[in-house]
Amino acid sequence: MAKLSKRTRAARGAFEGKSDVSVEEAVALVKDNATAKFDETVDIAMNLGVDPRHADQMVRGVVSLPNGTGKTVRVAVFARGAKADEAREAGADIVGAEDLMETVQGGTIEFDRCIATPDMMPIVGRLGKVLGPRNLMPNPKVGTVTMDVAQAVKDAKGGQVQFRAEKAGVVHGPVGKASFGAEQLAENVKAFVDAVSKAKPTGAKGTYMKKVVLSSSMGPSVTVSVDSATGNEATPAE
Template sequence: MSKKMKAALALFDRTKSYTVEEAVKVLQNAAKARKFDETFEIAMNLGIDPRHADQMVRGMVELPHGTGAKVRVAVFAKDAKAEEAKKAGADIVGAEDLVEQVLAGNINFDRCIATPDMMGLMGRMARVLGPKGLMPNPKLGTVTMDVAKAIEAAKGGSIEFRANKEGIVQAGVGKASFAEGKLVDNVKAFITAIQRAKPAGARGNYMKKVTLSTTMGPGMKIDLSSVAAETSAGKAA
């Protein structure tokens, strides 16, 4: 264990759980000793079995202060919509030519958007983009005629979440250089989105464990009772 990790662990009690505010303060102070801008990462262990369709947790959430990461966006579109995508700031725009690039293994983007008329072509790439979580999906707003809005959301802090086969959802929710309040806002927005995405088939305890950490730092357990209070208040509002 490195000296920096030992120093970080000395800042809190690993047997206890903390509020989001407390965890952000501790982790941010520890991360300031690093030579790069660490990512704040959240992991949520959910009481679901993703093997059943009615227990899958997947969706999009727009973090109020973005992720702090540069997002490369590819748009599959033609003619006027292709021009619209370029003007809106898409990093890569194409149709059949872009499909061939992807099938050749050239995937130089983090998010993928397509207009509905492109879905016939997109099917050819499902085996390539699907496992990487990049396949456009109408339910997630990434198959749309409003490509400008989708690009703005992708670059502005909209992130996709999806439970893995163990029922865990993970995501980066900001950078250590963010103001403390902005990190807290982002973490709570993500937790609220997961709570609202609770599937109909979920039974019993839905949020089993929530942990907040930084790229090189230790994980801190979040007090589930405080999280439940926050999400309940959000729903009531």
């Protein structure tokens, strides 16, 4: 068994006995124990009562975090002509059409978000096997297939986060950096949870939001009270 570092032991000790804490306490714990030599990302993971293998139980959406993610997002846009120019002016990192398709097919994917105008989808559709598994496939449901490419680029650069339930019904995503203020992180956490809550599918049965967990890149995780995360702490029992 590998020997734990002093930092890891200290972090685990701080988290010991902590469970179902408020968002504010969870944020404080994660921030205080994010002691790596880089600015750690703070991540949220949510266990949902859904089976995404069924179409009516798929959870997918997008949320604009009020305080951004703290991450530099590289955006690629499939567009031609005036729309390509709009994308570049809005700050897109990569803009193209067939040439960009060939680059991606060749295995070069140097972007974190992919946007396309509707007329480009026949080309982008050929990349489904490449972009799909990476959750990069443009989709109108999350605003990445659109004629308003300038706004889509600005949203992506400004802290918009896409989320999608994985096979086990888990949704996860970044909610900021450890260097963020505690209040900023708490606001981002609640915004993320609220967006997932509003994305509840029609086929979800029983308890929808089962568990919420917060952690930093290198630190332990802590379970957050679902009531605190959803703002229902003061809701009386039925």
